Amino acid sequence: MKPTQWIPVRRHITWVRAFRFVPAARFGLLAIAIGLAGCTNPTDRELQRMVLRVDSLAQAVTALGRASGRGAVAARAIRPAGTRITGALREGDPTSPFVLVEFTDYFCPFCATWAVSMLPELTGQYAQKAGLEVVVRNYPIKEIHPHAMRVASLVECARDALPAAGWKLYRSFYARGETLDSAGRDELVRASGIPDEDASKCLASVLTHPRVTADLREAARLGVRGTPAFILGRRVGTDSVAGVLLDGAYPAAEIKRLVDSLRSAGT
Template sequence: MSCSFARAGTRAARILFGCALMALLGPACAQTGGSDEALRREIEELKKQQAETQRKLDELIETLQPILERLPKPFRPQRMSFKGSPVKGEPSAKVTLVEFTDLQCPFCVRYYKNTFPRIVKDFVETGKVRYVAREFPLASIHKDAQRAAQAALCAGEQGKYWELRDKIFHNRSRLAPEHLEEYARAVGVEIEPWKACLESGRYNEKVARDVRDGSRLGVNGTPSFAFGLTDPDDPESITVQDLIQGAYPYEEFARRINKLLD
């Protein structure tokens, strides 16, 4: 659009220069009186075109404004503690990747099945990345997600968080209390202490804190992922330097992780 305005302005300038020149020439211009009317019409036409272009530009801005307002803002690094959260990988890993997940979310399941195993194999098991799980149940749309999150955390007291999480992700459509107990038994959880933990609501505050911390970062859906460098002086905290939301393919995770590793 800016090029169009430049051409119109140049053309108008030439016309105005011509008019000024005719005024200076005086009688000589009288012989070309017919061209004055042509110039006037051309200037009027240019004005109409410019007004129409401005109108269309205003309409475009009005259309784009709501879209621009919804675009994600540049991420600002933030400090975040994940004390008490399940962790995979070496404490000395250079990069820490924190997942905010809803155990009943279909997109979380897609990520878990298609991308998570490759991240573990290529980055966690090689000592490059430490992987942290945090809960972000979307209770308004997934009625079983809150209890599933607490069930997994209670299993974590017996060293079975990741195992029960796996069972839950592979059975996300069957997460009633009796199903959760069935999965807990299947992965070798001692049931009575697990049930006592679950019924006590011991992890209510932990889950609420995960949701608060995620929301503070800008998380509003699952799965979401925070990337940062591991702090050797404070291994249960990171400065989050990057955040993505969605079940992105493996290649996008690898790109962001490698950027921090370089």
């Protein structure tokens, strides 16, 4: 898919659930309480408070949607969300004030477009200037991508052997796109920089990695329904983020505007 063919908000999934607009301040205290029930330490309580303080960002999402003729989509996207990012694939300053979490499926073509064409605009110098850390979590949709769980688990297995291999495989798998077959997958794992012995173990035995399973559970708790999906918000403590859940492939320019809105709001 060429950048000129970019469809900003189309979601790669065969079932879509419609949402009726509700102002952010009225979004379920009940839902948040259920999602964060059992949280007892100070960081958890702070995360819960921050999830409730997303009015300004929600308004920014709505405004951007209306300005671009995407009001219905923007309204559907306004959902408070908070999550932990411990152990996830991360790039950027781990102390930066803002965090963007992507839920991805390595066989999703819209995720590939995002990874190849959009993500580079949000990392590197921009991330340093804006104070943004980018985090990747897994949401393989096995119902339509039978090999997605396997590929996500290979990335996590490679990370266990060499942390830097995670981003290398993320970019390599998406750069290969729809031409990625089992032979190409194995080739990329062996070229990721991990020791040959570890590569052989990953390829021979890893079908489902525990981190992928944990990511799927968290995605279900958050209400993720397709890929890509994002949580954009403020860092809470060292390993949590509180903000809003954005359904669909948001272009980098819109993510930047939302980060600017967060910075201006000072919440």
